Amino acid sequence: MKDIFFCPEESNFYSNCLENFVLRDCKNSESVVEFGSGDGSPVINSLLRNKFDSVIQGFELNTSAWKVANSNIDEYNLTNKYVIHNSSLFNYSQTDAEYLIANPPYLPAPDNDICMPLLFGGVDGATVTNELLSLGYENVLVLLSSYSNPTSTLNLAKENDYCVDKFMVLPLQFGYYSSEPKVKKHIENLQKHKMAFYSGNYYFLAGVLFKKCQESVTDLSNELAQVMTSL
Known part of the structure; x- marks a missing residue:
């Protein structure tokens, strides 16, 4: 379905990060x-492979995706472990959960008039991610x-007292959504201002676990920054 995000490689990577880091x-x-x-497939796949005895509360604005996710949750009998709400996490006032997880919208573009508007991550692609790190x-x-x-x-994370606890990196080719001419041209402009890093048709996608900094936590922020800006 064209109105539901589909990228198996990225979804599998998200699932792998979720299992290993959370x-x-x-x-x-x-x-x-x-x-x-x-x-819901990344979380469902992770739950099927791991013993997890708590509940993941998901939030999804796309009604079509929400319906498919709930159907999948029912099919795999995971209703007691995974509950998805057809609303925005930003309207959810509680922050007492120990973990926030997301594969957030990160497509940079001049505006949200793109192939799938819900993938719009702001002018530089980092807006939604940065908002999540401010919660x-x-x-x-x-x-x-x-x-x-x-x-x-990474700079905002430091300002909000986060350290990079763990990360893994996946090289990915520009896909269906990032290859849309309007988006690709905008990314090229960001590269000129050292706000986008890629080489040819490849970019890096990192799964990053940020933790509130404590003295005992080793901060891998500089190492991650070197990797992400090396293309």
Whole structure:
């Protein structure tokens, strides 16, 4: 369905990050909220492969995706572990969940008049990601694109007392959504201002776990910044 985000490689990567950085470390009492659940497949795949005894509360504005996600949740009998609301996380006032997870919209463009408007990440692609890092959650897992002003996100994270706890990086080719001429041209302009980093048809997508800084936490921010700006 064209009105539902579809990129198996990216979804599998998100699922892998979720398993390695969140689900395997979660204690039974810890809860998780998700911004932008899409069709729910990354979380569903992760839950089917891991023992997780708490509840993930998802939020998805796209009604079509929300309906598909709930159908998938029912099919796999996960209604007691994964609940998705057809609303925005930004309207959800509670921040007492231990983890916030998201594969947020990160497409840069001059405006949201693009192939799939819900993928619009602001003029530099980092707007939604940066908003998520301003909500105050103790742990935040997000996917970070090298063509979406990653430096601004890492700087904002530091300002909000986050350290990079863990990360993994996937090289990806520009896909259906990022290859839309309007979007691709805008990314080229961002590159000229050192706000987008890519090489040829490849960019880096990083799965990053941000944690509120503590003295015992090793901050990998500089290492991640070097990787994301190396293209």
